[in-house]
Amino acid sequence: MSHTTDHRDVVIVGGGHNALVAATLxxxxxxxxxxxxxxxxxxxxxxxxxxFPDHDARLSRYSYLVSLFPDRLVAELGLRLELRSxxxxxxxxxxxxxxxxxxxxxxxxxxxxxxxxRRLTGGSTEISQWRDFYGDVEELAAVVAPTLLRPLxxxxxxxxxxxxxxxxxxxxxxxGEAIEARFANDLVRGVVATDALIxxxxxxxxxxxxxxxxxxxxxxxxxxxxxxxxxxxxxxxxGELERVAREAGxxxxxxxxxxxxxxxxxxxxxxxxxxxxxxxxxxxxxAPAALAELRGxxxxxxxxxxxxxxxxxxxxxxxxxxxxxPAIAFAGTLHLGESLTELEAAYAEAASGHLPTRASGEVYxxxxxxxxxxxxxxxxxxAQTLTYFGLHxxxxxxxxxxxxQEAYARVVxxxxxxxxxxxxxxxxxxxxxxxxxxxxxxAMPGGHIFHGDLAWPWLDDxxxxxxxxxxxxxxxxxxxxxxxxxxxxxxxxxxxxxxxxAAAAIVEHLGIGDLDLS
Numbered sequence: 213m214s215h216t217t218d219h220r221d222v223v224i225v226g227g228g229h230n231a232l233v234a235a236t237l238x239x240x241x242x243x244x245x246x247x248x249x250x251x252x253x254x255x256x257x258x259x260x261x262x263x264f265p266d267h268d269a270r271l272s273r274y275s276y277l278v279s280l281f282p283d284r285l286v287a288e289l290g291l292r293l294e295l296r297s298x299x300x301x302x303x304x305x306x307x308x309x310x311x312x313x314x315x316x317x318x319x320x321x322x323x324x325x326x327x328x329x330r331r332l333t334g335g336s337t338e339i340s341q342w343r344d345f346y347g348d349v350e351e352l353a354a355v356v357a358p359t360l361l362r363p364l365x366x367x368x369x370x371x372x373x374x375x376x377x378x379x380x381x382x383x384x385x386x387x388g389e390a391i392e393a394r395f396a397n398d399l400v401r402g403v404v405a406t407d408a409l410i411x412x413x414x415x416x417x418x419x420x421x422x423x424x425x426x427x428x429x430x431x432x433x434x435x436x437x438x439x440x441x442x443x444x445x446x447x448x449x450x451g452e453l454e455r456v457a458r459e460a461g462x463x464x465x466x467x468x469x470x471x472x473x474x475x476x477x478x479x480x481x482x483x484x485x486x487x488x489x490x491x492x493x494x495x496x497x498x499a500p501a502a503l504a505e506l507r508g509x510x511x512x513x514x515x516x517x518x519x520x521x522x523x524x525x526x527x528x529x530x531x532x533x534x535x536x537x538p539a540i541a542f543a544g545t546l547h548l549g550e551s552l553t554e555l556e557a558a559y560a561e562a563a564s565g566h567l568p569t570r571a572s573g574e575v576y577x578x579x580x581x582x583x584x585x586x587x588x589x590x591x592x593x594x595a596q597t598l599t600y601f602g603l604h605x606x607x608x609x610x611x612x613x614x615x616x617q618e619a620y621a622r623v624v625x626x627x628x629x630x631x632x633x634x635x636x637x638x639x640x641x642x643x644x645x646x647x648x649x650x651x652x653x654x655a656m657p658g659g660h661i662f663h664g665d666l667a668w669p670w671l672d673d674x675x676x677x678x679x680x681x682x683x684x685x686x687x688x689x690x691x692x693x694x695x696x697x698x699x700x701x702x703x704x705x706x707x708x709x710x711x712x713x714a715a716a717a718i719v720e721h722l723g724i725g726d727l728d729l730s
Contacts, residue, residue: 217488220244220463222718225470225482225506226497228256230697232453232462233711234495236289238718239460241725246463246491248470248484250655254454256497256697257654257661258706260447260585263523264641268587269597271523272446273643274650274661276576276599279440280433280707281449282361284729289708291452295440296581300544304403305534305630306332313533313630315541316399333397345394345404348378349431356428356669357435360702360709361729363683363716364671383668387424388416391552401552406574407431409603411661411704413518415559416552425666429704432669439545441581449706473506475690495696495714496688499656499663503688503699514657515664517647518562520573520602520610520619525641528594529577531632539580542598546575548626555603562604567619571626573602595640600627607658610646620644662705663698680720684713694718 222238224231227249239245253259257274278295286293305315317328329339355373359365371379381390387408395401405416408427416423431437442449458464473494474481480494496503504511529538549558549572558568578585579596586595600623610616620642627635647659656663671677671685681687685701686694694717697703700710716727 216486217490218246220246220489220491222246222493222495223248223480223482223489223491224495224497224696225473225503226256226697227251227254227464227466228497228697229258229450229453229706230700230703230708230711230714231495231497232450232457233285233289233708234696234715235457235462235464236453236460237712237715237727239457239462241715241719243718243724245461246465246489247457248468248482248489249464249466250469252467254464254466255447255450257656258446258450260445263643264525267525267641268590269525269595269641270445270447270585271597271599272442272578273523274521274645274654275446275706276578277439278442278449278706279437280429280705280709282357282708282729283434284361285708285712288729289453289456291449291456293449293452294443296443297438297440298544298581300540302403302545302547303536303541304399304547304550305532305541306399313535315532315534315536315630316403317536317540318403319540319544329400332399338395338397338400341394342400348375349382350436351375352378352382352428353432353437354435356432358730360432360669361712363728364669364677364685364701366673367668367670368673370670382424382428383421386417386419386421387427388552391416398551398553402550402555403547405552405555406547406550406603409555410574410601411517411519412666413516413559413562413604413606415556420665422665425668428669429666433707441578443582443584445578445582445585446706470506472508473503473693475507475692480692492692493718494693495718496693496699497697497711498699499660499697500695500699501657501664502655503693503695507693509689515660516606517650517656517659517661518604518606519647519659519661520600520605520623521645521650522600522602522620522623523643523645524598524600524639526596526598526638527640528638529596530627530635530638533630533632542575542577542596543580544576548573548575548630550574550603558604562606562609565608567609567615567622568604569622571602571619571622572604573600573623573626575600575627605646607647610648616644616646619646663703666704667701669702680717684717684720686710686714686717
């Protein structure tokens with residue numbers, strides 16, 4: 213077989229959702245674009261799959277909700293998506309000192325939420341603090357969100373438009389300090405804290421503030437931070453992104469493993485087996501650590517993820533000890549073992565290499581909001597899916613299959629603690645994914661869902677911004693290779709931001725357009 217070389221304007225390595233965003237925008241700008249994907253399908257972690265072979269249900273196997281994807285970008289791309297809101301934000305079961313089971317309900321009904329807080333805390337102070345805190349965070353989000361589709365702002369520009377106390381609490385000091393100062397109840401503190409830990413292994417008092425950055429990303433989407441359910445599952449999101457990319461003229465090549473990425477002064481050579489592509493620029497949708505390996509350059513130790521994912525199919529939702537309707541309790545995010553004390557204890561155990569004694573995590577039911585992911589036979593029954601997203605389970609705590617099974621047993625125990633009946637007899641199918649499993653399936657180093665620690669979505673005042681790639685937060689050490697995935701400055705989560713930023717930097721560099729969507 214002869215060795216072939218294809219010439220393109222842009223080659224994108226990795227076919228995740230960000231790569232498809234970049235491919236669409238660049239192809240529409242008139243560039244010849246090729247996306248190279250290792251798997252037989254595109255989408256990366258944002259896919260749906262028939263997880264249980266014996267049952268017709270297509271779950272969002274890894275990523276499962278949409279929060280950070282800007283509505284403006286969805287409209288610009290022309291995606292035909294339905295994203296549904298949920299009336300229940302969260303339900304956190306607990307037991308009163310006298311042994312009475314109950315739960316903290318945060319919902320779209322202010323009166324029901326206030327009454328739930330009163331039962332937990334005995335008064336109105338905590339709900340008042342809750343409203344004040346999230347009102348302050350929403351004001352910060354309203355300042356940051358409009359900048360996400362523009363070149364990176366300076367930190368001082370945002371700080372000057374934000375309440376000084378809120379800026380200090382969220383950006384300058386460990387988030388745990390603000391949580392402990394604002395709230396007195398341990399359970400309420402934990403409910404606030406969990407948004408700082410999804411995809412992040414840290415104490416709430418971590419001085420690097422990685423938990424603060426995670427918290428901001430989870431609450432800044434579209435200025436509200438609302439997490440919405442994609443009808444049809446995450447595969448519907450990817451399907452639409454693939455559609456618009458192909459319609460724009462982008463070439464998508466699957467089942468192709470890239471071996472090397474070699475930039476020089478006038479282009480980049482990409483090899484995959486016996487095929488070679490020569491491009492003016494390469495965009496990397498893979499993790500920075502994976503890109504360093506492809507380039508043959510030294511890199512820091514690869515990141516490690518810390519999330520345990522459990523996908524379940526149930527014959528019906530279980531009844532809860534508190535007596536709350538399961539359709540309400542499971543409609544949003546059901547918190548398990550997530551008081552602040554439990555979260556910090558779980559982190560301490562995991563940091564010492566031990567699987568946390570008590571599972572801390574969140575449970576989500578897609579099918580209460582969207583039953584289209586079930587086949588006709590299942591949809592006609594009471595069957596429901598549950599997704600558990602566990603915290604503080606890095607690879608060191610899950611060294612083998614036996615440890616993964618033990619972790620699952622602890623998840624079931626954490627759920628059973630609040631049920632009026634055991635969960636296991638209701639389980640029709642189960643899938644457990646450790647960070648190591650995620651790495652094996654998706655080639656994400658360490659199974660880290662953000663490809664590494666999140667960065668602030670702005671530039672420090674003394675950072676250089678001399679090139680389009682620097683201004684858009686997608687630069688690497690070589691000017692012809694740009695980040696376009698979760699490794700971009702505004703990467704992380706299903707947002708399309710990395711793909712948009714990389715495309716914007718390219719069109720600005722070439723002088724062929726303007727993708728500032730402000």
